[in-house]
Amino acid sequence: MLQVRNVRADDKRRDTLATEVSSGIGEVNEKLRQSEVRSIVAFCSNRAETLRFALLPETDFKKLIREATWDTLTAIYNLLTWRDGWNGYDACAPKYNAVVNADKWIEQLYLVVMSLHGNWIKPNVTASADGDVVFEWWHGTKKLTVYIGEQSAEYVKVWGLNTDSDMSDGDAESISTCRLLWLWLVS
């Protein structure tokens, strides 16, 4: 009985989150928001942390970031509607905690990109057969894949066909690594 109740609670939680991100915003609005976030990040990076809250309430800042990444967040939470076998083979459904972790990670990356005065590139959002959330970016001859697990973030960089000399991998959890990965991707 307890199991049934837990399953129902999980389903309800998934439905709520899927509904929460069910609408989108226009591309123009997105660019404006991106510009706004970039300005705030630049302003805050030159001042004491406390000034940030005097300038703009944290909740508003967070809302701005979420609006700017709305399409990606929608794609992330949409993964919760995928069930076992979603890839036509034996994949397990994307894990709830991986989805939540992916939401946090993409927000962190977005802030990193804004702090670099870069332009946000929307990732392709899908899942691995193990239920991790997977972000992918293609830029020229470069490809970046990031696997977000329940408690992990790992990357694979690809710049050619050779699996040894043209690919590398590692942890993608820290801000400094996110920064390096993005700089590599767009360089």
Next chain:
Amino acid sequence: MDKTPITDDEVLYRRVPNDTNFCKIIDGKIEVSSQAFSDRSLRPSVDRAKLRENDPRRTQRKPSDGVVSVATRDVRATSNLVQNDKDGKPIQSFTVDVEHVPIFNDPVEPNNPAHAEIYTIPMCDKKVFRKLIERLAQLARGRWEIELLH
């Protein structure tokens, strides 16, 4: 049906279901996601084209499924698959092969005499497998036998 050897010149089909975000159009080109080859047991399933009468529609489960192909020779040519230690030093190298694994009377899967699996020798870990599927996605690039509907 007995297992038969797969020759280098054989084409292999991989089904790519719709609504999985397994492809993305970048600058007019369709990029294939590495996750199109993701597999929990680290042995991606493929169909031997010649045992499907070279008809990729026979690999589809649903009419909306896409199908990509790779050449067996290219898969086997994955010669630099290496597992490194935390300092980046190689500790194990792997070769890649494809074997015929026909499916009959499986409790879940439909019968499939063309079924084959891509695998590493020895069996690799998840990190190495992630590099392998990046290569498979690159090999499948531009080889849509049946394109996904956008």
